[in-house]
Structures are given as structure tokens and as C-alpha cells.
Amino acid sequence: MPQMNMVQAINDALRHEMRRDSRVVVLGEDVGKVGGVFRVTQGLFDEFGDDRVIDTPLSENGIVGAAIGMALYGLVPIPEIQFADFIYPAYDQIVSELAKYRYRSGGEYPSKLVIRTPVGGGIRGGHYHSQSPEAQFIHVPGLKVVCPSNPADAKGLLLSSIRDPDPVLFFEPKRIYRAAKGDVPDGDYTVPLGQAKVVRPGWHVTLVVWGAMLYEALDAANQAAAQGIECEVIDLRTLWPLDIDTVIESVKRTGRFIVVHEAPKSCGLGAELVALVNEKAFLHLEAPPLRITGFDTPFPYTLENEYLPLSHRILPAILEMARY
Amino acid sequence: MSTATYSTDRPPNVSGASLEPQAAVARHPLDTCADDVIKVLRDDGSLDPAHDPKLAPSEVIALYRAMVRVRQLDERLVALQRQGRIGFHIGSLGEEAAVLGSVSATRPQDWVFPCYREFGAALWRGLPLQRYIDNMFGNANDTVKGRQMPDHYTYREGHFGSVSSPIGTQITQAVGFAWAAKLRRDELATLVYFGDGATSSSDFHSALNFAGVFKVPVVFFCRNNGWAISVPTERQTSSNTFACKGVAYGVPAVRVDGNDLFAVVKVARDAIARAARGEGATLIEAMTYRLSGHSTSDDPKAYRPDAWLDPWRRLDPIERLRRHLERTQGWTEAQDREIEVAVDAEVKACIAVSEKVAPPSLDSMFEDVYAEPPWHLVEQREQLKAGPRPKGHGGR
Numbered sequence: 001m002p003q004m005n006m007v008q009a010i011n012d013a014l015r016h017e018m019r020r021d022s023r024v025v026v027l028g029e030d031v032g033k034v035g036g037v038f039r040v041t042q043g044l045f046d047e048f049g050d051d052r053v054i055d056t057p058l059s060e061n062g063i064v065g066a067a068i069g070m071a072l073y074g075l076v077p078i079p080e081i082q083f084a085d086f087i088y089p090a091y092d093q094i095v096s097e098l099a100k101y102r103y104r105s106g107g108e109y110p111s112k113l114v115i116r117t118p119v120g121g122g123i124r125g126g127h128y129h130s131q132s133p134e135a136q137f138i139h140v141p142g143l144k145v146v147c148p149s150n151p152a153d154a155k156g157l158l159l160s161s162i163r164d165p166d167p168v169l170f171f172e173p174k175r176i177y178r179a180a181k182g183d184v185p186d187g188d189y190t191v192p193l194g195q196a197k198v199v200r201p202g203w204h205v206t207l208v209v210w211g212a213m214l215y216e217a218l219d220a221a222n223q224a225a226a227q228g229i230e231c232e233v234i235d236l237r238t239l240w241p242l243d244i245d246t247v248i249e250s251v252k253r254t255g256r257f258i259v260v261h262e263a264p265k266s267c268g269l270g271a272e273l274v275a276l277v278n279e280k281a282f283l284h285l286e287a288p289p290l291r292i293t294g295f296d297t298p299f300p301y302t303l304e305n306e307y308l309p310l311s312h313r314i315l316p317a318i319l320e321m322a323r324y
Numbered sequence: 325m326s327t328a329t330y331s332t333d334r335p336p337n338v339s340g341a342s343l344e345p346q347a348a349v350a351r352h353p354l355d356t357c358a359d360d361v362i363k364v365l366r367d368d369g370s371l372d373p374a375h376d377p378k379l380a381p382s383e384v385i386a387l388y389r390a391m392v393r394v395r396q397l398d399e400r401l402v403a404l405q406r407q408g409r410i411g412f413h414i415g416s417l418g419e420e421a422a423v424l425g426s427v428s429a430t431r432p433q434d435w436v437f438p439c440y441r442e443f444g445a446a447l448w449r450g451l452p453l454q455r456y457i458d459n460m461f462g463n464a465n466d467t468v469k470g471r472q473m474p475d476h477y478t479y480r481e482g483h484f485g486s487v488s489s490p491i492g493t494q495i496t497q498a499v500g501f502a503w504a505a506k507l508r509r510d511e512l513a514t515l516v517y518f519g520d521g522a523t524s525s526s527d528f529h530s531a532l533n534f535a536g537v538f539k540v541p542v543v544f545f546c547r548n549n550g551w552a553i554s555v556p557t558e559r560q561t562s563s564n565t566f567a568c569k570g571v572a573y574g575v576p577a578v579r580v581d582g583n584d585l586f587a588v589v590k591v592a593r594d595a596i597a598r599a600a601r602g603e604g605a606t607l608i609e610a611m612t613y614r615l616s617g618h619s620t621s622d623d624p625k626a627y628r629p630d631a632w633l634d635p636w637r638r639l640d641p642i643e644r645l646r647r648h649l650e651r652t653q654g655w656t657e658a659q660d661r662e663i664e665v666a667v668d669a670e671v672k673a674c675i676a677v678s679e680k681v682a683p684p685s686l687d688s689m690f691e692d693v694y695a696e697p698p699w700h701l702v703e704q705r706e707q708l709k710a711g712p713r714p715k716g717h718g719g720r
Contacts, residue, residue, distance in 0.1 A: 072497065
């Protein structure tokens with residue numbers, strides 16, 4: 001199996017599917033000749049031409065609106081939004097149109113596409129190249145939201161997202177685009193949507209996490225293990241609809257639940273997870289559930305390592321919860 | 325600002341270019357920044373041969389019937405809303421020639437992306453009246469399952485898109501749709517409707533820009549009916565016309581008398597022919613007037629005196645077309661009466677059927693959110709079904 005980083009794995013998935021399915025087109029700002037500002041679409045323009053790898057005008061609502069129209073025609077568009085921070089001009093198209101098309105047409109017009117976009121902090125990008133807006137899409141009925149943490153999952157989840165009948169927001173954690181490396185299966189390889197992965201089995205505390213923060217949670221879990229506390233670390237992978245069974249089964253065994261995410265704390269996906277744990281495993285809890293997250297401030301530039309829920313903030317939470 | 329900044333090592337940017345003579349901009353013959361409005365139908369009912377689309381007498385009668393049918397439906401649906409039997413209606417009173425003339429120019433393979441005022445276009449493309457009326461009642465037979473307000477229908481079989489309420493969103497989608505057809509080398513044009521208010525939406529600008537850049541076979545049809553609810557056109561733009569906005573995007577544009585069926589047919593056919601020849605998009609500004617309120621929820625007395633409507637009542641598209649029929653085909657009041665009776669009968673019959681159909685099932689509320697309902701929707705559906713029903717469950 002070849003070793004790849006996240007960028008190479010996503011590129012491999014796009015190339016594989018574009019070869020397999022002529023309906024697949026990639027469009028967005030700088031995705032063509034230059035291969036994207038992160039080079040995720042590098043080489044696709046040369047192989048598939050500008051009918052299928054399309055540099056567009058700088059207009060996110062134009063990109064997504066046109067992609068919806070292409071999908072209605074029967075293509076499978078994969079628009080790239082250069083940074084998730086710039087997705088808001090397209091928010092109306094995503095929320096009012098894409099998410100509701102199947103429903104509002106009584107199933108007559110499914111509108112299937114995958115929006116790829118880099119998310120998260122850790123690249124010294126300030127407010128506008130660092131945010132994690134997953135909750136703003138999870139709150140919209142009709143959308144699926146995916147966030148891989150490693151190259152193999154990035155390929156497998158992207159291929160599943162493209163073949164899934166529903167619209168998918170595919171969030172790529174840019175902090176680990178090149179830092180996360182690993183074996184990636186050749187050829188056709190899918191990872192089912194809606195299945196979390198237990199990355200580290202444990203029995204004292206359940207840690208639910210996704211994307212780049214997985215590695216921080218694992219680091220904290222390993223440090224906790226040195227003190228005799230074994231954490232179960234769950235990589236959520238599909239953020240919505242999430243794998244409730246894996247989460248609740250784990251919490252019922254550990255009785256302790258921590259969720260970690262980069263996005264602001266209030267009304268984040270962590271809040272929903274805590275609510276679900278309370279609804280479904282309340283009588284198993286040994287301690288109040290905890291959220292270790294970004295703060296309810298805009299994403300800061302200089303102090304980004306203070307803002308992010310890195311292992312130095314996760315470890316004390318684990319220890320405190322274990323001793324509760 | 326000095327021009328020197330732009331003079332040396334690179335071509336001028338747009339602000340620099342504005343200092344150059346306007347001749348630098350290539351004009352398509354259909355470009356119009358002037359006040360010229362294409363007209364065919366004269367006041368006396370005769371036709372100006374310069375732009376006559378040469379409709380067969382039977383075609384004119386079919387379109388006249390369709391326009392009268394739409395108006396009669398409008399009146400009936402407003403009455404139903406006032407009686408509390410349906411929740412809402414948004415019609416096209418005064419705009420029948422704009423809607424029917426443009427859609428009649430489409431060919432079977434073409435597609436229509438509607439705004440929300442074009443039920444006449446859906447009916448023209450074959451939407452069964454019963455299906456439309458079921459949508460007005462939001463009953464179990466409504467193909468959109470009572471999920472949207474009345475007048476938010478779809479009709480895929482007739483190549484007619486899905487109505488939504490946000491303004492302008494369908495314009496970029498129509499561009500993407502037409503663009504996809506072009507990428508697949510399929511010869512078809514896409515006609516997209518919107519009002520003058522939508523020209524202020526970001527989607528309008530994105531759509532024209534994309535259509536210009538990628539030479540997309542789309543026809544932008546702007547029903548300039550003078551009003552966006554209570555806001556008049558002079559509050560939408562300080563441009564002389566809406567058509568001139570096309571020039572900025574390299575999209576040829578034309579202004580047409582929107583209450584002149586023949587002129588609308590002519591410009592719409594020309595635009596579709598241009599698209600079919602691979603020459604790209606056209607923007608049509610149809611000058612018409614919204615004789616009703618915005619919808620049944622609006623009371624226009626608050627912002628426009630009734631007298632303002634008088635000049636437009638004299639330009640009523642149906643009256644004008646009738647004068648033409650009288651002149652050329654000896655049209656009689658008896659023939660009008662015949663249409664009226666036939667439409668009244670079919671509408672009454674459809675209403676009688678729709679009104680008896682039950683509301684959609686509780687299960688249907690949870691279908692089609694996703695292709696398959698995920699665990700949380702299954703859970704919520706079962707909770708709803710096991711719980712108590714509200715007052716007026718499924719009622720109107």
C-alpha cells in the first residue's frame with residue numbers, strides 16, 4: 001500500500017472517481033491549472049481537461065448555485081470552497097436550496113453534490129483561514145457532514161461521500177493536510193458514512209473527537225495512561241448523522257464523557273453530543289460530561305495555540321474527570 | 325485620480341478602462357442600453373412586420389386561451405384564499421403575455437427554472453390542472469406532499485424546475501443546469517424567470533457573470549413588473565434599464581413590451597435560437613406591470629394609489645390580444661364566453677376533488693429529508709406519532 005498524506009489521498013480519491021464516473025466534475029477558485037491553493041486537485045486539469053476541472057470566477061454563491069444546477073442536470077459536481085471561512089456567500093444556496101431540494105420537490109429533484117473545503121486552525125491563518133463551521137451545517141436538515149482525520153479515511157470517506165445520494169459537506173482539516181501520513185489502499189476503497197472508529201480502546205473515560213484534534217486527544221490519552229487512566233478515543237469521522245451507537249455504548253462502559261472540538265463552545269456539535277449522552281446514558285454517568293473546545297471568540301491569530309483545545313487542555317480534563 | 329497609474333507596464337483595470345472611449349466595448353446587435361423596447365402588437369390590433377414572429381392563427385388562439393385560463397385561475401384562487409379554503413396564492417395578473425409568450429418559445433427539450441409567479445408556464449408545459457390545484461391545497465396527492473406553501477410546485481416531467489421562495493437562487497442554478505447540458509454536448513436551452521427585484525440579488529450577478537464567461541445556453545427572463553412587493557423599480561437600480569446590466573457581463577440584452585404577446589414570443593425565440601447556435605446567454609427585460617398585490621398576503625393600497633394602474637389597465641395584455649383576434653379572426657364575445665365556461669368547469673371540478681383529499685401522512689413529514697431516514701429522524705418520527713395531535717391537525 002502506498003504511503004500518502006491527506007492531500008495526496010484526497011487527490012487520489014478524486015482522480016479515481018473521475019476516471020470511473022464521467023459525470024464527476026470539479027469546480028472552484030484556482031482548482032484548475034494551479035491545482036488548488038493546497039494542491040489537492042493538482043494534475044486533474046491535465047488529465048481531465050477544463051470541461052471537468054473548472055477554474056471559476058471568484059464567487060462562492062455562483063460556484064455552489066451553478067453546482068446545484070449541474071447536479072439537477074445529472075452531473076456529480078464537487079465544488080471546492082477555498083477555505084470554509086469563505087463559504088458564507090454560498091450559505092443561502094446550501095441551506096435554502098441544496099439541503100431542501102429533495103424534500104421540497106417531494107423527491108422529484110434530488111440535488112447531489114459534495115462540497116469540499118479546508119477547515120480548522122493551526123496554520124496561523126487568523127479569523128478567516130481557521131474556523132470550524134460544522135455546527136452551522138449540522139443544524140440544517142438534509143445535509144451530511146464529514147471530517148476525516150487520516151489519509152486512508154480521507155480517501156475512503158470522500159469516495160463514499162461522492163457515491164452517497166445526499167449532499168455532503170466534506171471538511172478537510174488543513175492543519176494535518178501534510179502532517180498526517182499513512183498507508184492508503186490502492187484503487188477503489190470506501191469507508192462507510194455514519195460509522196465512527198474506536199482509535200484507542202479504554203475503559204475509564206470516553207473521548208469523542210474528529211479531524212486534526214484527534215492527534216491532540218491521543219497525545220493526552222497517552223499521557224493519562226502513564227498515570228493509569230485508560231481513555232477510549234473515538235474518531236467520529238461522519239459528524240452528521242453521527243454514529244450514536246458507538247458513542248453511547250462506550251459511555252455506558254466508561255461512565256465518563258469528554259468531547260473535544262476546535263469550534264466555539266456554545267451550540268457546537270459538542271453541545272449536541274452532551275445532550276445526546278444525557279438523554280441516552282444519563283444513569284450510567286459517573287461525572288458531568290465535559291466540552292474541551294475553542295472559545296466563544298473569533299479565532300485569534302497570535303494566540304491560536306491558546307484558543308485551540310490542544311493536549312495541554314485535554315489532559316487535565318481527563319485527570320479531573322477520572323478523579324471525580 | 326490620475327490616468328498615469330495605468331499607462332505604463334500593464335493594461336488598464338476596469339476603473340482605468342472607463343477613462344477610455346466606450347467604443348472599446350464590443351456591442352452585440354441585441355445589446356440595448358437605450359430606451360428602445362421591441363413591440364409588435366399595435367393599439368389597433370395589427371402587427372408590425374419588423375419583429376412579427378408569424379404565429380399561425382391556431383397558435384394565437386391557443387395562447388389566448390392559456391392567458392385567459394391563467395387569469396381566471398388567478399381570480400378563482402384569490403377567492404378561495406379569501407374564503408379561507410387555501411392558505412395563499414401568488415399570481416400573474418397583468419403579466420400573462422410575458423409568462424405565456426416566453427414559455428411558448430421553448431422547445432420540448434428545453435427546461436424552465438421558475439420564480440414563483442409562472443404557474444401559467446408550468447400549465448403550458450403540461451402540468452395537469454388537478455396536480456396544480458392539489459398543490460394549492462397541500463393535500464396527500466400534492467406531489468410535494470404539502471411541505472411548501474401553495475404555488476411552490478415542481479414538474480420534472482415537463483422539464484419545469486422546483487419553486488422556492490428565496491429571491492434569485494434559481495438564476496445561478498439555471499446557469500449550472502444549462503452549463504451542464506453544454507458540457508454534455510446536449511442541445512437544449514434553459515429559460516429562467518425572475519422579477520425586477522431579483523436583479524438586486526447576488527445570485528443575479530453571479531449568474532450573469534458565469535453565463536457570460538462560460539457562454540452558457542441560458543435565457544434570463546426578467547419580468548419587470550414595476551414592483552418588488554412595495555418597492556418600486558427606481559429603488560432597485562439607478563441604471564436606466566435592467567437590460568443594460570447584461571452589457572457589464574458580456575451578455576446581450578433586449579427590452580421588450582411584456583404585455584405584447586407577439587413581441588415576447590419573438591425575443592424569446594431569438595434568445596433560444598442564439599443559445600441553440602452556441603452563442604450563449606441572452607437577458608430579456610419584459611416591461612409589464614403587476615396589477616395585483618404581491619400575493620394574497622399583500623395589500624397594495626398601502627403603497628400605490630389605484631389610479632396608477634389605469635395606464636397599465638389600458639395596456640392589459642389580454643385585451644390587446646383580443647383586439648388582434650377581433651381584427652384578424654373575427655373573434656366574438658360568444659367565443660370568450662365559451663372559454664370562460666370551460667375553464668370554470670374544469671377548475672371547479674379540480675377544486676372539488678382536491679378539497680376532499682386527506683392531508684399528507686405524518687410519516688411523509690420525515691421522508692425525503694435524506695434518501696433514507698437516519699436514526700435521529702426515525703426516533704423523532706416515532707415520538708411524534710406516539711404523542712398527542714395538535715388542534716386543527718392537518719387542517720387548513
